[in-house]
Amino acid sequence: MNSFTEHRRGRNRRLLLVHPNSQLPWIFDAADAAGIDLVVLPREGARGDASQFPAVVEVLDAGIDSVDELAAIHADRPFDGAFSPYDPSVPFTARLCERLGFTSVSTRAAKISRDKSEVRKQLQACGGNVLRNVVVDPLAEPDIQSLSTVGLPAVVKPLDGYGSLGVCLLQSYDDVAEVFTKSAAARMTATTAVRGDLLLLLEEFLPGPEFVVESIVLDGDVFPLVLGDKGRPQGPYFEEGDYIAPATVSSDVAKAIVDEVVNAHHAVGIKSGPTHTEVRLSSAGRPFILDIGARFGGSGVSHFMVQAATGIDFAGEVLRQCVGLPTTIRDGVAPGVLPPTVAWSANYIIPIGSAGIVADVVGLDEIERDERVAHTFKLVESGDHLLPYPTFSGHPGFILSRHLSRTSVEDLHQRLAERVAVTYLPSHAPV
Structure with a gap:
């Protein structure tokens, strides 16, 4: 444990905060006001020092990347919950919470929320409004007949994107290869991805607010x-x-x-x-x-x-x-x-x-x-x-x-x- 944490031991509940943005204060300030100690697992390479914020009692090694490792830390220095504000880390954190019996979004819901196609399937099953859409593989030969069921203009986006990552407007079938390549390439720059991660969603474009x-x-x-x-x-x-x-x-x-x-x-x-x-x-x-x-x-x-x-x-x-x-x-x-x-x-x-x-x-x-x-x-x-x-x-x-x-x-x-x-x-x- 780092020396800066010693004077803060003995406060209320301990929350493991997974991959926060350590340049922004609100989660840290809210924990301090609520009397909750934060144990922070930083993202590798992320900017900002979580130890500068109130309520932080421990900063873990950014290289920790498995539920087993965190469960072992929990056995030694127990947490009372875990949470991640970082979209790609939500499923991982949900698995940890399920393992340790913490209140959290379920692993199933966390996984669905990270897959735009699956979200639309679930909406369809529940009578929600769903735009015309189709899943495409940017590495395969485009099937224009399948794409035409969506119509133009259409929006192309990675299934697990966030922050407008890889979101492109497709206005002509002549541009399919170029737009698919741009969207997939953007996804690859964000994180290491395997082929399965590169699937894209082609969806009807709404010009409204x-x-x-x-x-x-x-x-x-x-x-x-x-x-x-x-x-x-x-x-x-x-x-x-x-x-x-x-x-x-x-x-x-x-x-x-x-x-x-x-x-x-x-x-x-x-x-x-x-x-x-x-x-x-x-x-x-x-x-x-x-x-x-x-x-x-x-x-x-x-x-x-x-x-x-x-x-x-x-x-x-x-x-x-x-x-x-x-x-x-x-x-x-x-x-x-x-x-x-x-x-x-x-x-x-x-x-x-x-x-x-x-x-x-x-x-x-x-x-x-x-x-x-x-x-x-x-x-x-x-x-x-x-x-x-x-x-x-x-x-x-x-x-x-x-x-x-x-x-x-x-x-x-x-x-x-x-x-x-x-x-x-x-x-x-x-x-």
């Missing part, structure tokens, strides 16, 4: 906490951008979205923990699930979005659930019904721009003086190499804010678009 619902699930009851607006991305790639909550929609549209999201939880079998569900509307106003993750959105950014807009301690509720402490979410919040909001919360994701070798992120000093800005996070450093979409090599940074009107959000985000940017070294400069 995109939304996100942050939820917590307790004993199978789904509590939607906030409905956010993510704009209307049109491709050819789908870089993450503005996220504003609450969304500006009618009560009927909000109810339709929430009802579809709740049904998706039941279809996938998510009965515990936080979720981050992305939705698009058809021209007729029907909501379609794009993705459902059994985790926080943005490695904890969703906590800020929920708390700033509603006052609900999203991360605190989740962590207490994980270690068996009482939760309060049922007090005044009903399953399947959005709670009232008290403000607008917003996340401006700094765009990658031209991509290349990072020189700096300019404009942050001025923006930090704006009283509406709650947090600024610069997540890249000079010399980092950012790749262009559809590859996802990380967000340059987040600017989170709280507002008393939607107009205030739009005004700030316009200022950010004009003043904050990633600058890059000239292409001929030595790396």
